[in-house]
Amino acid sequence: DAGVIQSPRHEVTEMGQEVTLRCKPISGHNSLFWYRQTMMRGLELLIYFNNNVPIDDSGMPEDRFSAKMPNASFSTLKIQPSEPRDSAVYFCASSPGTSGFGELFFGEGSRLTVL
């Protein structure tokens, strides 16, 4: 079975450019999570969706960040405009069920470098 698929794996861009990260969750999973990992802050939740609906976006740093899940098999995380402090590894993860039970599975991450 395919796991969580993220693209691109690596992205290098210049400050001010728009960045779009993509995620395909595991088929049949109802919950999708976006995490960001940095040396300073560790793994922090940005936003998560249940059944394509955003439930908690309190971790989204500011208005420059937005996330969508137009259907059960696709989500995007967009940064516009990007800044050097956005450099990090962005992970997408999915989990079956929406009631708080179910194992979390991660994609391989998208490493973003903003110059």
Next chain:
Amino acid sequence: GIQVEQSPPDLILQEGANSTLRCNFSDSVNNLQWFHQNPWGQLINLFYIPSGTKQNGRLSATTVATERYSLLYISSSQTTDSGVYFCAPRDNYGQNFVFGPGTRLSVLP
């Protein structure tokens, strides 16, 4: 929200040694997972263990939810065990997995 502590923060072992990693959390949980982040950055599921004890080869884990801690045991460590180990409890309210700061393990040949 739930607070998560992991200890020790860093651990250096000689190949073949055993170790115990600890995770403390501040509130009730309905779910807890242990992950290994390998040197290539991949987050690999080790255990889904909201309570009780599980074993998988040289690794085992125990969660005592009533006392708000979980332990990960690594026996006969190998160099491939190197990396960072995270615990991630999921609280009863927010349904969010909260990651601890991790334990960085280095196994020397």
